[in-house]
């Protein structure tokens with residue numbers, strides 16, 4: 511099996527990366543950063559998001575696994591003192607894969623009808639502006655839904671529902687529900703502007719289209735990556751046809767993960 515390891519880059523994560531890499535090579539696995547079947551992230555959730563981004567064009571053939579070198583992360587199941595056990599699992603056991611939905615974002619531009627940018631997000635996309643507020647015509651399934659004015663919008667995946675979305679008051683969605691969630695970031699509500707004020711959960715095939723009504727320059731984040739865009743004509747969001755594949759050598763049900771991350775950590779059986 512071909513594998514790659516993405517480290518956070520700090521001394522501790524780099525040491526664990528080097529150790530795992532050597533152990534796995536000793537077990538006759540092939541280190542291949544071009545077309546790995548297994549990508550191991552060593553660090554935190556941010557490192558996992560980076561590993562996902564690096565191999566986003568190879569999702570069909572790549573599965574991901576996270577080792578945390580700090581506190582328990584949402585995508586990082588294994589601790590650094592379980593490395594030996596994990597290496598033996600990887601070398602000896604065929605892995606079980608769990609697939610989660612992703613968000614597809616398509617940005618179209620007013621200065622070039624043919625130009626568009628397609629991106630996938632594991633957690634979410636957020637659309638904000640540097641100055642003032644964003645004003646959007648929000649369409650759902652091709653119909654006008656509302657005119658949004660406020661700091662921005664967050665559109666998240668089910669696995670991202672525990673990240674920024676949660677801080678915005680969004681609901682936690684089980685990843686077996688193929689959906690995206692739209693949450694408001696400080697909407698302005700008065701006699702002129704009125705928004706729903708609640709998070710919206712859209713099923714697969716229901717597209718959300720945002721059309722800028724005033725400015726067309728935005729700060730758009732895809733997970734941990736933030737970019738600025740000008741001449742934005744529209745931003746389209748829906749459940750992607752691609753899915754992310756997580757490697758599981760032991761069960762870690764979603765609700766246990768949520769409990770351990772946010773309520774109380776329960777020690778798992780060996």
Ligand code: NAD
Nearest residue numbers: 555556557583584633634669670672673674675677733734
């Ligand atoms: P970061 O280091 O600021 O990470 C923010 C926190 O989000 C970390 O504690 C991380 O463990 C946690 N996190 C990431 N994905 C998660 C998930 N799916 N479920 C639960 N917690 C999760 O930034 P980063 O490492 O570059 O990560 C980028 C992510 O940070 C974004 O995708 C966004 O979801 C999150 N974020 C959160 C807030 C907020 O909660 N107010 C604000 C901005 C960004």
